[in-house]
Amino acid sequence: MNADLWDQPIASQITAAVSQTGAALALARQTRDRIRQCERDLRAWVALSDDLEAQAAAVDRYDTPRALSGVSVGVKDLIHVAGLPTRAGSSVTPAEPADADADCVARLRALGAVIQGKTVTTEFGYFAPGPTRNPHELGHTPGGSSSGSAAAVGGGVIPLALGTQTAGSLTRPASFCGAAGMVLAHGATSTAGIVGLSESLDSLGLLTRTVGDMQLVYRAFTGATGDTAQPTGTSAVFIWHGSELDDLAAPMRQLLQQLPALVNQLGIECRRLDWDDQVDTLATDHVTVMAREAAHTRARELQYAGDLLSAPLRQLLEQGAQIGESDCRTALVRRDRSRDLLAALLAENGVIIGPAALGPAPAGLSATGSPILSRPWQLLGLPVVVVPGAVTTAGLPLGLQIIGLPGREEQMLDLGIRLEALLRQCSPVSVTAHELVP
Numbered sequence: 001m002n003a004d005l006w007d008q009p010i011a012s013q014i015t016a017a018v019s020q021t022g023a024a025l026a027l028a029r030q031t032r033d034r035i036r037q038c039e040r041d042l043r044a045w046v047a048l049s050d051d052l053e054a055q056a057a058a059v060d061r062y063d064t065p066r067a068l069s070g071v072s073v074g075v076k077d078l079i080h081v082a083g084l085p086t087r088a089g090s091s092v093t094p095a096e097p098a099d100a101d102a103d104c105v106a107r108l109r110a111l112g113a114v115i116q117g118k119t120v121t122t123e124f125g126y127f128a129p130g131p132t133r134n135p136h137e138l139g140h141t142p143g144g145s146s147s148g149s150a151a152a153v154g155g156g157v158i159p160l161a162l163g164t165q166t167a168g169s170l171t172r173p174a175s176f177c178g179a180a181g182m183v184l185a186h187g188a189t190s191t192a193g194i195v196g197l198s199e200s201l202d203s204l205g206l207l208t209r210t211v212g213d214m215q216l217v218y219r220a221f222t223g224a225t226g227d228t229a230q231p232t233g234t235s236a237v238f239i240w241h242g243s244e245l246d247d248l249a250a251p252m253r254q255l256l257q258q259l260p261a262l263v264n265q266l267g268i269e270c271r272r273l274d275w276d277d278q279v280d281t282l283a284t285d286h287v288t289v290m291a292r293e294a295a296h297t298r299a300r301e302l303q304y305a306g307d308l309l310s311a312p313l314r315q316l317l318e319q320g321a322q323i324g325e326s327d328c329r330t331a332l333v334r335r336d337r338s339r340d341l342l343a344a345l346l347a348e349n350g351v352i353i354g355p356a357a358l359g360p361a362p363a364g365l366s367a368t369g370s371p372i373l374s375r376p377w378q379l380l381g382l383p384v385v386v387v388p389g390a391v392t393t394a395g396l397p398l399g400l401q402i403i404g405l406p407g408r409e410e411q412m413l414d415l416g417i418r419l420e421a422l423l424r425q426c427s428p429v430s431v432t433a434h435e436l437v438p
Contacts, residue, residue, distance in 0.1 A: 102193025249359020
């Protein structure tokens with residue numbers, strides 16, 4: 001068995017696990033060794049599974065191959081894993097282990113995946129950061145709230161991790177850490193067994209090293225075959241600059257200036273997204289919905305352990321409790337209208353491409369960056385694919401997000417694979433000195 005198989009594409013790992021005796025166990029051990037080697041610097045994990053060898057040995061005994069045989073997975077610590085606590089990045093949660101897997105974890109086990117352990121999350125998926133560092137520059141944030149999952153995947157430690165998104169909890173850390181990410185459309189899969197924050201917004205997400213790996217995992221996880229009747233070609237890309245929401249860092253602005261030429265290389269028509277008013281309203285309404293629903297979802301923690309919560313989370317819950325039901329309902333009505341308008345704009349097979357974050361990962365570990373560029377699309381409940389490959393001259397990743405309508409995931413992944421290949425061929429984007437200093 002290849003001694004470096006842990007670092008190979010997921011397809012190669014699966015092939016080895018199903019064709020070589022004992023390969024799944026050897027692969028799990030290799031990956032665990034890699035986790036331990038990197039953890040002193042990365043600080044991405046909160047708990048490791050103590051039944052790793054039993055899990056992997058069971059995979060080796062399968063009579064028939066499984067779609068993700070032997071693939072190691074990290075699970076964000078908002079998601080239940082049987083036998084491990086779900087602390088949700090907080091001291092107020094119970095330390096007792098979960099009795100059962102979340103549905104998404106059970107699905108991965110059934111596909112032959114091996115659960116390596118739980119990864120760091122910010123407190124209840126909000127802003128208070130954990131100890132995780134960016135794998136490309138330890139003095140910079142990995143983003144949040146899927147901090148540990150993104151850092152472990154973006155640092156090459158593991159090939160697959162689960163995350164969640166309520167605002168920008170997966171797209172931002174994927175961008176900062178150089179991982180491929182995918183936010184599943186809201187309601188597309190079960191969220192049973194996941195500690196939530198906002199029922200209208202919470203979505204499951206996946207992180208892999210490349211979009212090619214993501215396509216394989218997505219097909220296995222959802223049962224998609226890739227040859228459905230949906231259109232797979234993208235006829236139009238609407239480029240979104242995001243600047244109506246906040247100022248982009250210079251490297252991201254430069255990358256977006258290159259984007260039309262890259263899209264044209266793919267033979268796709270390129271247009272500018274003219275939707276500023278809608279996007280701005282959606283971002284504002286996202287804040288309203290998130291605060292109101294979080295105040296109800298986490299009311300018990302505020303009532304009984306409010307002094308132990310971080311100031312940002314406590315403020316969110318207190319402010320959310322003051323938002324009226326009618327205000328939240330009105331925001332959701334506007335969301336539905338915007339969704340219909342966007343469907344008409346994108347027609348049969350158009351997508352949006354824009355920045356996944358304001359720029360490269362900011363220096364410092366006391367904050368996780370702004371989620372503003374994900375808020376509009378998360379309120380709409382849309383699937384998103386984060387495409388890695390671009391980097392600054394300082395070696396910091398820059399991610400782009402492909403935004404589409406539910407049902408167009410295969411189209412988005414196909415486009416993401418092609419775009420990633422072009423981004424990896426591009427010269428690094430220049431970065432200013434002040435972006436390097438913690």
